[in-house]
Amino acid sequence: MDAIVQWFSQIYxxxxxxxxxxxxxxxxILYGITKDKKRATRTSxxxxxxxxxxxxxxxxxxxxxxSFGFWFLLLFFLVCAGLLGNLQNRTKGAVDLAKIAKVLLRLGFMLLSVCYILLLVIGVGKYVYIS
Structure with missing residues (x-):
C-alpha cells in the first residue's frame, strides 16, 4: 500500500x-475522445x-x-466555499456541493495561474540576481 501511495505522490x-x-x-486527449472543446477545457x-x-x-x-502557502490556499478555498454556500442557500434555499466545487476549481485555476506566473517570474529573478 505504501508503494502505491509513493507512486501516486511521485506522479503528482x-x-x-x-x-x-x-x-x-x-x-x-479529452478533445480527441469527446470532440467537445468546452467540456475538454473545463475538465482540463x-x-x-x-x-x-x-x-x-x-x-x-x-x-x-x-510553509504557510498551502495553508493560506486551503483557507482561501474554504472561505470562498463558505461564501458560495451562503449565496446558494440565500438564493435557492439549498446548497449544491458539486456546483461549489466546480466554481472553486475554475476560480482557483484562474487565480492560481496568475500566481504561478507571477511567482515564476519572481523566482527566476531571485535566482538570477541573487546567485
Whole structure:
C-alpha cells in the first residue's frame, strides 16, 4: 500500500512541476475522445487547478521560505466555499456541493495561474540576481 501511495505522490509531483503542459496534453486527449472543446477545457481546468495548488504552495515555500502557502490556499478555498454556500442557500434555499466545487476549481485555476506566473517570474529573478 505504501508503494502505491509513493507512486501516486511521485506522479503528482512530476505533473505539478509542469501544470500547463499537463493542461495542454489533457485537453488534447479529452478533445480527441469527446470532440467537445468546452467540456475538454473545463475538465482540463479542473485537473490543472489541483496541480496548481501544489505548485503555487511549493513556489511560495521556495521563494519566501515559509510553509504557510498551502495553508493560506486551503483557507482561501474554504472561505470562498463558505461564501458560495451562503449565496446558494440565500438564493435557492439549498446548497449544491458539486456546483461549489466546480466554481472553486475554475476560480482557483484562474487565480492560481496568475500566481504561478507571477511567482515564476519572481523566482527566476531571485535566482538570477541573487546567485
Amino acid at each position: 509531483s512530476f505533473m505539478a512541476v509542469i501544470p500547463f503542459i499537463v493542461f495542454i496534453i489533457l485537453w488534447g 481546468m479542473d485537473v490543472t487547478a489541483v496541480l496548481l495548488i501544489g505548485s503555487v504552495s511549493m513556489m511560495i515555500k521556495q521563494i519566501f521560505g515559509t
